[in-house]
Amino acid sequence: MQDAALRLKNLAEQLLGGPLPLRIRAWDGSEEGPPGAPVLVVRHRRALRRLLWKPGELGLARAWVAGDIDVDGDLYRALDALAGFIWERAPRQEGEAKSLAQSLRDPEVRAAARSLLALSAPFLPPAPPREEMRRRGRLHLHTKGSDRQAISHHYDVGNDFYELVLGPSMVYSCAYWESPDATLEDAQRDKLGLIARKLDLKPGMRLLDVGCGWGSMAIHAAREYGVSVVGVTLSQEQAAYARKRVADEGLTDRVEIRVQDYRDVRDGPYDAISSIGMAEHVGAERYLEYAQDLYALLKPGGRLLNHQIARRPQADESAYSVDEFIDAYVFPDGELAPVGTTVSLLERAGFEVRDLEAIREHYALTLRRWVANLEARWKEGQRLTSPGRARVWRLYMAASALAFERNRIGVNQVLAVKTEESGAAHLPLRARSWR
Structure with missing residues (x-):
């Protein structure tokens, strides 16, 4: 049954606390979301593991760099739609939607996300893409x-x-x-x-x-x-x-x-x-x-x-x-x-x-x-x-x-x-x- 996009859409709207501003196309070929909107392509369920192991911007970046997610359509429109709950860092007011990192730390949201991984490989953290900077430590910056x-x-x-x-x-x-x-x-x-x-x-x-x-x-x-x-x-x-x-x-x-x-x-x-x-x-x-x-x-x-x-x-x-x-x-x-x-x-x-x-x-x-x-x-x-x-x-x-x-x-x-x-x-x- 091809329903991954619907389940991802529901999860995303749970994260956003409102309507999804993008369409989603999932790894099983299913697609959900507002017509005419930029399409967020989730090529592999591994993208979700990246977000669950590293909630927020870094997990999303790793999925992008690895090619686990992509955008079909105008990249600027897609980023503009995503900015409010990923990149914008203004202090959150009462009643506003949580950021992606905050939402993914919610036990109910994490349980919903895990359900999408039920048929995947063991729930292990994927290795970061090789383009990521490898550090020995951060104790001595700018030597x-x-x-x-x-x-x-x-x-x-x-x-x-x-x-x-x-x-x-x-x-x-x-x-x-x-x-x-x-x-x-x-x-x-x-x-x-x-x-x-x-x-x-x-x-x-x-x-x-x-x-x-x-x-x-x-x-x-x-x-x-x-x-x-x-x-x-x-x-x-x-x-x-x-x-x-x-x-x-x-x-x-x-x-x-x-x-x-x-x-x-x-x-x-x-x-x-x-x-x-x-x-x-x-x-x-x-x-x-x-x-x-x-x-x-x-x-x-x-x-x-x-x-x-x-x-x-x-x-x-x-x-x-x-x-x-x-x-x-x-x-x-x-x-x-x-x-x-x-x-x-x-x-x-x-x-x-x-x-x-x-x-x-x-x-x-x-x-x-x-x-x-x-x-x-x-x-x-x-x-x-x-x-x-x-x-x-x-x-x-x-x-x-x-x-x-x-x-x-x-x-x-x-x-x-x-x-x-x-x-x-x-x-x-x-x-x-x-x-």
């Missing part, structure tokens, strides 16, 4: 060794795969859009130009690019502004790719790419520092140290452009928890802070914060373009890395686009100056002259 491991997990998955997703610009951070109809390459070029102008780069200056990625900012600054650049990354694959690009551009006399921790840079002072999408990896415990290190590496009057994702502040900051899916599969040990916290720590390190530009909507546009690039060449993307890794990237980029659109997270460019003792910051009276 140089643990940061190398985390960065390698995220970035050393194949330069060809990143070329497919990011396009020719090879910039893995928020673009800067003149309009939604602009090309991704133009928007990334405009972002790099904006940063260079905020830093007031001029021929002969020295720029340190912290977390230089595949070398795009370093190449742009050297080629367009005539500066000498040191780019540092912890990724061997990024460094090899960036060095080849530098050589192909004929810029080896002006650009040096190092595999080096920013904490080990000792050849200051620099006129300017760019940190673009890197500070999210630093961690709350190390952030003041990060700011102090960059402050020490700048000349008096030097500028830092810190481009960083921020989360919304919580009513109880001590209760903030790391996103389980992102931590396990995407950015291990990454931490987001409210922009106010970031500004405060930069000031504590000695910086004068002179400008802050919030560009949240720009990141949503960027992520949707990356998702479109991956979906357009889906089979090739799976071949270049692994089917599970491609599924990780598709889910995290689509979910992140919705998070920026919903104002759950944002991204900000903070311009900070190592102001001289005299008070001179060497900025124009109308500081936003870079417009």
Whole structure:
């Protein structure tokens, strides 16, 4: 009897405390749910075991990465429907539906879910997909060794795969859009130009690019502004790719790419520092140290452009928890802070914060373009890395686009100056002259 979808629908509505916003197609071919809605495909009953052994976001992520569940239809619509009881973390009011994790801890709900497994193999926890980060422990976060491991997990998955997703610009951070109809390459070029102008780069200056990625900012600054650049990354694959690009551009006399921790840079002072999408990896415990290190590496009057994702502040900051899916599969040990916290720590390190530009909507546009690039060449993307890794990237980029659109997270460019003792910051009276 093909009734798995009906039983799953009933269970889901028990979890939600209301109507199911998706259709369900089960492993036995049955299908239930509202007509015209995106279809959640449960390919294997093993997906339920993953949720019962790890209720909430991580169990769902493991089922997705392993291919036990999928979406037939618009992924954004499906994630939007699911967000209210899986990803949204607003404090629950009396009478509201429980989260998935809360519901699956309810004995009656767990009993109903177990009934769906009656004909399956012994009720054992499935092994996590191989794409999940394996840790020896979490006692010592953000040591140089643990940061190398985390960065390698995220970035050393194949330069060809990143070329497919990011396009020719090879910039893995928020673009800067003149309009939604602009090309991704133009928007990334405009972002790099904006940063260079905020830093007031001029021929002969020295720029340190912290977390230089595949070398795009370093190449742009050297080629367009005539500066000498040191780019540092912890990724061997990024460094090899960036060095080849530098050589192909004929810029080896002006650009040096190092595999080096920013904490080990000792050849200051620099006129300017760019940190673009890197500070999210630093961690709350190390952030003041990060700011102090960059402050020490700048000349008096030097500028830092810190481009960083921020989360919304919580009513109880001590209760903030790391996103389980992102931590396990995407950015291990990454931490987001409210922009106010970031500004405060930069000031504590000695910086004068002179400008802050919030560009949240720009990141949503960027992520949707990356998702479109991956979906357009889906089979090739799976071949270049692994089917599970491609599924990780598709889910995290689509979910992140919705998070920026919903104002759950944002991204900000903070311009900070190592102001001289005299008070001179060497900025124009109308500081936003870079417009």
